[in-house]
Structure formats: C-alpha cells, structure tokens
Amino acid sequence: MQPLTGHIPGFLQRIAEVNNGLEDLTACQLVPFQADGQRLGYLKQDFMQKLLQFPTVFVLQQQQAAGSSGRQVLTLAAEHATMQQRSNAVAGVLESLRKEQGMFSGWRDELYPVTAALDAPPALLVERAAAPLFGIRAYGVHVNGYVVGADGSKKLWVARRSKSKQTWPGKLDHIVAGGQPYGLSCAANVAKECWEEAGIPAELAAAAAPVGFVSYVSMSEEGLKPDVLLCYDLQLPQDFVPQPQDGEVEEFMLWDLEKVAATISSSTEYKPNCCLVIIDFLVRHGLVAPEEAGYLRMVRGLHAGDPL
Amino acid sequence: MQPLTGHIPGFLQRIAEVNNGLEDLTACQLVPFQADGQRLGYLKQDFMQKLLQFPTVFVLQQQQAAGSSGRQVLTLAAEHATMQQRSNAVAGVLESLRKEQGMFSGWRDELYPVTAALDAPPALLVERAAAPLFGIRAYGVHVNGYVVGADGSKKLWVARRSKSKQTWPGKLDHIVAGGQPYGLSCAANVAKECWEEAGIPAELAAAAAPVGFVSYVSMSEEGLKPDVLLCYDLQLPQDFVPQPQDGEVEEFMLWDLEKVAATISSSTEYKPNCCLVIIDFLVRHGLVAPEEAGYLRMVRGLHAGDPL
Numbered sequence: 088m089q090p091l092t093g094h095i096p097g098f099l100q101r102i103a104e105v106n107n108g109l110e111d112l113t114a115c116q117l118v119p120f121q122a123d124g125q126r127l128g129y130l131k132q133d134f135m136q137k138l139l140q141f142p143t144v145f146v147l148q149q150q151q152a153a154g155s156s157g158r159q160v161l162t163l164a165a166e167h168a169t170m171q172q173r174s175n176a177v178a179g180v181l182e183s184l185r186k187e188q189g190m191f192s193g194w195r196d197e198l199y200p201v202t203a204a205l206d207a208p209p210a211l212l213v214e215r216a217a218a219p220l221f222g223i224r225a226y227g228v229h230v231n232g233y234v235v236g237a238d239g240s241k242k243l244w245v246a247r248r249s250k251s252k253q254t255w256p257g258k259l260d261h262i263v264a265g266g267q268p269y270g271l272s273c274a275a276n277v278a279k280e281c282w283e284e285a286g287i288p289a290e291l292a293a294a295a296a297p298v299g300f301v302s303y304v305s306m307s308e309e310g311l312k313p314d315v316l317l318c319y320d321l322q323l324p325q326d327f328v329p330q331p332q333d334g335e336v337e338e339f340m341l342w343d344l345e346k347v348a349a350t351i352s353s354s355t356e357y358k359p360n361c362c363l364v365i366i367d368f369l370v371r372h373g374l375v376a377p378e379e380a381g382y383l384r385m386v387r388g389l390h391a392g393d394p395l
Numbered sequence: 396m397q398p399l400t401g402h403i404p405g406f407l408q409r410i411a412e413v414n415n416g417l418e419d420l421t422a423c424q425l426v427p428f429q430a431d432g433q434r435l436g437y438l439k440q441d442f443m444q445k446l447l448q449f450p451t452v453f454v455l456q457q458q459q460a461a462g463s464s465g466r467q468v469l470t471l472a473a474e475h476a477t478m479q480q481r482s483n484a485v486a487g488v489l490e491s492l493r494k495e496q497g498m499f500s501g502w503r504d505e506l507y508p509v510t511a512a513l514d515a516p517p518a519l520l521v522e523r524a525a526a527p528l529f530g531i532r533a534y535g536v537h538v539n540g541y542v543v544g545a546d547g548s549k550k551l552w553v554a555r556r557s558k559s560k561q562t563w564p565g566k567l568d569h570i571v572a573g574g575q576p577y578g579l580s581c582a583a584n585v586a587k588e589c590w591e592e593a594g595i596p597a598e599l600a601a602a603a604a605p606v607g608f609v610s611y612v613s614m615s616e617e618g619l620k621p622d623v624l625l626c627y628d629l630q631l632p633q634d635f636v637p638q639p640q641d642g643e644v645e646e647f648m649l650w651d652l653e654k655v656a657a658t659i660s661s662s663t664e665y666k667p668n669c670c671l672v673i674i675d676f677l678v679r680h681g682l683v684a685p686e687e688a689g690y691l692r693m694v695r696g697l698h699a700g701d702p703l
Contacts, residue, residue, distance in 0.1 A: 090605070206688040273685050296681025297398075299694055317685050371679050373604025377581050377625050380514040386607055387701050394702070 088240055090376035091345055091369065095385055097352025098375075101362040102388035104355070108306030108313070109391060117311060119150070119160040120221055122173055122210045125203040126160075129222035129311045135161055137184060144176045163211075173211035174198075181217050191216045193253050199225060200269040205315065212269055222311035224395070225266060228277050229364040230295055230319045232262035232285070232329070234341065241372065243347050243365070244329060246285075247337045248358065258358040259350065261365075262329055262339065263287065263321075273297065273317055285339065286330035287323070295321040298371060301363040302392030313395045318364050320371075344374060363389050396548055398684040399653055399677065403693055405660025406683075409670040410696035412663070416614030416621070417699060425619060427458065427468040428529055430481055430518045433511040434468075437530035437619045443469055445492060452484045471519075481519035482506075489525050499524045501561050507533060508577040513623065520577055530619035532703070533574060536585050537672040538603055538627045540570035540593070540637070542649060549680065551655050551673070552637060554593075555645045556666065566666040567658065569673075570637055570647065571595065571629075581605065581625055593647065594638035595631070603629040606679060609671040610700030621703045626672050628679075652682060671697050 111117060117129035130138075138145040143164055150158045167176045184190045193216040200209035201223045218225050232244040244262035248255055265280040267273060274297075281292035298320050305312040329339045342350075348369060351362050367389050369375050375382065419425060425437035438446075446453040451472055458466045475484045492498045501524040508517035509531045526533050540552040552570035556563055573588040575581060582605075589600035606626050613620040637647045650658075656677060659670050675697050677683050683690065 205685070205691050297678075297683070297685045298681055299678050300685070300691060315691065320681065370605075370607050373606055373628065375605070377513070377605045377608070383513050383608060383623065387698070390695070390698060390701070393695050393698070 088344070088372075088374060090379075091348045091374050092376060092379060094348045094352035095375065095379050095381040098362075098366050098385050099381055099388065101351055101355075101357075101359065102303075102366070102385065102391070105303045105305055105359040105363060106388070106391045108304040108311050111306055112304055112311065112313075112395075115158070117222060119158070120162070120223070121160050122163045122167075122201075125207075125210060127201050127203060127210055127221070127223055129313070130161060130220065131222075131310050134220045134310060137188070137190075138180065141180045141183070144180050170209055170211055174213070177211055177213055181214055197266075198269050199223070199266070209269065215266060215268075219307060219309040219312050222313065224392075225312065225314045227264060227266050227314065227316045227360075228273055228280065228319060229261050229316045229361065230263040230277060230281065230321050231364065231368045232287075232321045232323050233368075234323055234325050234327075236325070240343065242341050242343050243368075244285075244323070245340045245342050245347065246329075247340070249335050249337050252335055255358045257337075259356050259361070260336070260358050261361055264316075264361070264364075267317070277319055281321075283333050284331070284336065286332050287321075287327075291323060291327065292321070295319040299367065301360075301367050301389045302395075303360060303363060304392045304395065305359070313392050314360070315392065316360060316364055318367055320368065344369065344372075348374070396652070396680075396682060398687075399656045399682050400684065400687060402656045402660035403683065403687050403689040406670075406674050406693050407689055407696065409659055409663075409665075409667065410611075410674070410693065410699070413611045413613055413667040413671060414696070414699045416612040416619050419614055420612055420619065420621075420703075423466070425530060427466070428470070428531070429468050430471045430475075430509075433515075433518060435509050435511060435518055435529070435531055437621070438469060438528065439530075439618050442528045442618060445496070445498075446488065449488045449491070452488050478517055478519055482521070485519055485521055489522055505574075506577050507531070507574070517577065523574060523576075527615060527617040527620050530621065532700075533620065533622045535572060535574050535622065535624045535668075536581055536588065536627060537569050537624045537669065538571040538585060538589065538629050539672065539676045540595075540629045540631050541676075542631055542633050542635075544633070548651065550649050550651050551676075552593075552631070553648045553650050553655065554637075555648070557643050557645050560643055563666045565645075567664050567669070568644070568666050569669055572624075572669070572672075575625070585627055589629075591641050592639070592644065594640050595629075595635075599631060599635065600629070603627040607675065609668075609675050609697045610703075611668060611671060612700045612703065613667070621700050622668070623700065624668060624672055626675055628676070652677065652680075656682070 120128040150160045167173045195215045197215040198212040199215045234242045246260040250256045263284045278292045281287035302315045428436040458468045475481045503523045505523040506520040507523045554568040558564045571592045586600045589595035610623045
C-alpha cells in the first residue's frame with residue numbers, strides 16, 4: 088500500500104488534544120501522590136483537600152528528593168504499611184466520600200492496581216472510577232482488528248460505542264479495548280475482552296500480537312490520566328464478523344484505512360485515546376511517509392506520557 | 396510466532412550501552428552549538444577551543460533563554476547569515492583543521508544537513524566526518540530485510556561488515572543501512588542503498604515500508620551522536636539472495652529471529668545502533684511479551700534521544 092498523505096497536521100492535532108494534561112503537569116499545578124516512597128500519581132488541590140479530611144489515612148509531607156525545593160506531596164499515614172492495609176484504608180475513605188458526598192458516579196466495583204511501573208508489585212489497589220482523581224497511571228489493552236484483502240490492502244474494524252455508555256457515548260472505538268485489571272496477564276485480558284466485546288473466539292484472539300504501547304497525559308474534570316495503552320494487532324479472517332456481546336457497542340463497521348485516517352485527521356469522531364493507537368498502527372504498517380513534515384514530532388507524540 | 400522470552404535484560408543492556416552519552420549531556424559537560432537562533436548540537440570543550448582559533452567564524456555567547464543561568468553556547472559570527480555562507484565559513488575552518496592539524500581522518504566528502512529537525516531547512520551543511528564533533532543529529536535509514544517461511548516464521552538477513560571498514564569492522568549489521576545525505580528523500584536513499592549495499596533491485600526495494608524511528612545519544616572519542624534512525628521493513632522473496640556490491644560487506648546470512656535475538660541480548664557482536672532497530676522490529680512483530688519485566692522501559696529506551 089502507498090502511504091496515506093496529508094494527514095499529519097490533523098494527527099498532530101488529535102495528539103495535542105489527548106495530551107491536554109501536559110501543561111498543568113509541567114506547571115506543577117498538581118500535587119504528587121506517593122506511597123512506599125514511590126510516586127504513584129498526581130492530584131488536583133480540591134480532591135486533595137477532601138482526602139485530608141481523613142487524617143488517619145492521608146497526610147501531607149515535604150518532598151525529600153534533591154532539587155525538589157520543598158514541594159508538598161500527599162502520602163499515606165505510616166501505619167498503612169502493606170498493600171492490603173493501604174488498599175483497605177483508601178477503600179474506606181472512598182466509600183465514605185461516595186456515600187456521604189455522592190462522589191464517583193461511575194463506580195465500577197473493579198480494582199485497579201496502583202503501581203510505579205507495569206512490572207512493579209502494586210503499592211495498593213483502588214476502585215477504577217477513582218483512578219483519575221488520584222492521577223494514577225492506568226494501563227489498557229487496545230486491539231487493532233484488521234483484515235487483509237486479496238490485493239494486500241488492509242481494512243480496520245471500527246466500533247461505534249453505545250449511546251448509553253457512561254464515557255464517550257456514540258464515539259468511534261477499537262473493535263476491542265479495555266482497562267488492564269489487577270491479577271490478569273495482558274494476554275489473558277485481551278482474550279477475555281475479545282470475547283466479551285466482539286465475540287472473537289479464543290482461537291482467533293490468540294493471534295493478537297503485542298506490538299508496543301502509546302502513552303499520554305489527559306486532564307479531565309476529575310483529574311489526570313497519565314495512561315499507557317498496550318497495542319495489539321489482530322489480523323482477522325475476511326469472513327469473520329464481530330458481534331457485540333455486552334451492549335456496549337452499537338455497531339461494527341469495516342473501513343478502509345484511508346477512511347479511518349481521514350476520520351481521525353479531520354474530526355473528533357473517535358474516542359481520543361484510540362486515535363493514538365491507530366496512528367501508531369498506520370505508522371507501523373508503513374502508511375505514513377517520513378518525508379511529510381511533522382513525522383518525527385508525530386511519532387514522538389505517541390509517547391508523550393513516557394517521561395512521567 | 397510465539398514471543399521470544401528471556402531477552403529483555405540483555406536488550407536493556409544494549410540500549411544502555413548505545414546511550415552512553417546521556418550522562419554527559421544531562422550533566423552539562425557539553426557546550427550547545429547553535430546558529431540562526433536554533434540549537435543544532437553539542438560540543439566537547441577541546442573541540443570548541445579548536446574552533447575558537449577562528450574568531451571570524453565561531454564565537455561564544457551567553458545563552459539568552461529563560462532559566463538557562465548564563466550557560467555559554469557556541470555560535471557563528473553574525474556575518475554568516477545564510478545557509479551557504481555558514482556552510483562555506485565552516486567548511487573553510489574544517490579544511491584548515493584537516494590540513495594543518497590532521498583532524499577528521501574519516502573524511503568522506505559527503506555533506507550532512509545540520510537542521511533543528513528532519514523537516515526543517517538546514518541551517519548549514521557540514522562534512523559528514525565532522526558531524527560527531529559538532530554533536531549534530533545525524534539521520535540514517537536502516538532496513539530490516541526479512542523473509543517469511545511457508546509456516547509463517549520469519550528470518551532476518553544479517554550482514555557481516557568488512558574487516559576493512561573504517562567504523563565497526565567485522566560487526567554484524569543490517570542488510571542495508573546508511574546515513575541520510577542532503578538533498579535525497581528517505582525513500583530514494585533507501586532504494587539507492589538497497590542497490591549499492593545488497594544488490595536489491597528497485598522493484599523489490601520499493602516494498603520497503605517506513606515503520607517509525609529509534610533515537611539515541613552515543614558518546615564516542617570524537618563527540619556526541621544524538622541520532623535518529625528511520626526504520627524500514629522490507630519483506631524479501633524466499634529465493635532472493637543479497638549480493639555485496641561495494642566491498643563493505645563480507646557476507647550475508649539468513650538467521651532465524653531466535654538466533655538474532657539471542658545474539659543481541661547476549662553479545663556485542665552487532666554494531667550497537669543496529670540493536671535498537673532490531674529490538675524495535677521484534678517488538679513491532681509481536682515477538683516480545685509485555686508480561687516480561689522491563690518491557691515498557693525497553694520500548695521507551697528505543698527513543699532515549701527524543702527529548703533533545
């Protein structure tokens with residue numbers, strides 16, 4: 088396939104939009120959150136004030152690191168020393184805030200591991216709906232489900248999110264994508280989500296290949312999302328048709344890559360973080376020409392969250 | 396293909412070795428070089444002293460940027476205002492240093508564009524052999540030439556560099572790789588190098604797909620190399636055998652990816668910067684499992700030169 092030209096300015100626009108939290112972060116508008124001596128997230132001032140209503144759990148500390156010029160960090164009271172103790176203490180606070188102050192409308196009863204790195208043991212587990220308020224890094228798996236035609240041209244399966252979804256209703260999405268929960272390998276999570284979201288059987292899902300990751304720093308009303316999405320490529324048979332299993336998807340469509348690229352570069356129809364994964368897909372499949380202005384800046388932008 | 400396991404510690408080792416310039420850079424041991432108000436490179440103190448022997452061309456200046464605390468930068472005298480004037484003035488200095496002081500033993504009569512970005516117009520052109528002394532970013536094209544067997548398994552063409560090569564004699568290399576010279580598109584350069592280095596005809600070379608880039612910060616005896624390598628994947632027919640055309644390659648070998656991965660992770664047989672491109676290839680082809688410790692750090696390490 089020949090490169091799809093003319094899309095880099097629009098791609099750079101989408102990358103900038105999803106990284107709308109970079110400025111607040113570099114301007115030190117957020118309070119670092121740490122436990123067990125490791126930085127785990129960043130909080131807005133108003134959420135920090137709510138947490139400080141529970142002084143047996145949360146405490147403010149002067150940052151000790153060299154050159155940090157006495158910046159304050161939020162941490163956990165020393166008595167919460169193990170992962171289980173930290174998780175229980177924080178869960179108690181979140182329950183209180185939820186019941187007494189009506190916070191966390193998107194409560195999911197799904198625990199997210201809070202870690203300093205994907206391969207580090209979790210310092211604690213928190214309810215997924217609260218993760219953005221702590222500004223902790225969440226990990227997800229995003230699957231590019233594509234089909235190769237007889238002439239070698241590629242098409243990408245595109246999902247339209249249900250209009251009743253809590254987040255990003257009606258936006259375009261990957262055939263399969265999901266948060267990475269605690270206690271499941273990425274590969275097992277991909278297989279599980281493949282079945283639940285698109286009815287892709289295990290035999291087909293097994294071909295999903297891990298091909299790297301993208302990272303970004305989004306700011307929402309709730310807080311910072313400095314997330315990492317592990318990217319998978321899954322070539323599907325030409326005659327396979329995905330089936331929504333759980334009501335989260337309104338329809339699946341098979342689009343040629345020119346249409347996908349044009350939709351991303353010229354509109355905000357896609358769920359923002361999916362744009363990064365698909366731009367990465369187009370780059371890895373040789374469909375963006377390095378001769379076009381902005382190529383290096385664009386590829387770099389797919390990892391804007393890395394320095395965190 | 397199943398992921399090749401157990402190689403990440405070795406891969407991280409190779410990535411660290413090729414980035415042996417990061418420490419000097421972050422410790423401010425190098426003097427920034429700029430022209431036309433843009434930072435173009437970094438010099439060692441001793442090379443800077445040699446250049447300051449030519450005060451009509453090179454001058455020291457206090458850096459103006461906010462927060463730079465009066466750091467000195469090397470720049471060109473104001474009268475050298477156009478690309479041609481700058482190139483001529485610097486060429487004159489380099490000629491003098493070469494003839495009178497025997498510098499630049501690897502002189503190539505090949506001009507490198509000195510730019511603030513791949514898509515920026517060059518601020519000046521300098522002889523390729525001098526680029527490392529100025530610490531300017533050089534761009535290269537590296538081609539992963541691979542073959543897919545009937546069972547779907549992949550093999551990679553591996554070149555052994557001639558023992559008479561000026562740089563990295565006898566080391567393992569890509570089937571095709573070369574510096575990106577001025578005035579040639581990346582695609583045209585790939586086609587040219589494909590023919591010159593491996594006898595790959597234009598019809599086959601046209602299938603080389605641009606798939607991203609890697610970046611690093613190497614320090615050599617000469618100076619800093621904060622380089623960017625544009626990566627290409629070229630699937631070759633099973634019956635194609637590369638032929639050395641220019642005496643720079645001793646032999647070509649077709650290795651399975653397990654052997655390639657093991658060679659990189661357990662030895663320094665490969666030319667160092669090629670390791671990054673091949674690790675990137677293995678990642679993009681789904682052959683490294685994100686469940687293995689160090690995966691994110693490793694993928695990030697393939698772009699260690701990006702923040703420059």
